[in-house]
Amino acid sequence: MILKAVHVEEVQYGDGLAEIFSIIGPDVPPWTRLVDFIREVVQAPGTKALCREGGCGVCTVVATVPDRESPGHTKTFSVQAVSGGGGQCITYRFNTNI
Numbered sequence: 720m721i722l723k724a725v726h727v728e729e730v731q732y733g734d735g736l737a738e739i740f741s742i743i744g745p746d747v748p749p750w751t752r753l754v755d756f757i758r759e760v761v762q763a764p765g766t767k768a769l770c771r772e773g774g775c776g777v778c779t780v781v782a783t784v785p786d787r788e789s790p791g792h793t794k795t796f797s798v799q800a801v802s803g804g805g806g807q808c809i810t811y812r813f814n815t816n817i
């Protein structure tokens with residue numbers, strides 16, 4: 720399985736822009752780290768990486784997924800984008816700085 724980003728929208732937050740996108744196929748291998756996917760495929764370099772080990776929180780992005788316990792609703796939570804591959808995040812909807 721290969722991944723691809725689908726751009727959903729750009730939204731204004733204060734002085735900056737944020738990119739909202741979902742991951743589907745095909746563009747890059749599923750083991751590509753989420754942070755690299757965001758920076759290189761989505762081309763949103765506002766998402767940063769520092770320690771690349773999950774210790775500093777610099778790479779945190781916001782993910783939204785359907786709530787299986789409450790049909791018709793979503794859950795929103797933070798994800799450290801260096802912690803996993805983009806293949807674990809298919810159908811997640813992300814919000815990150817551009």
Ligand code: FES
Binds near residue numbers: 768773774799801
């Ligand atoms: S780069 Fe340090 S936690 Fe993500």
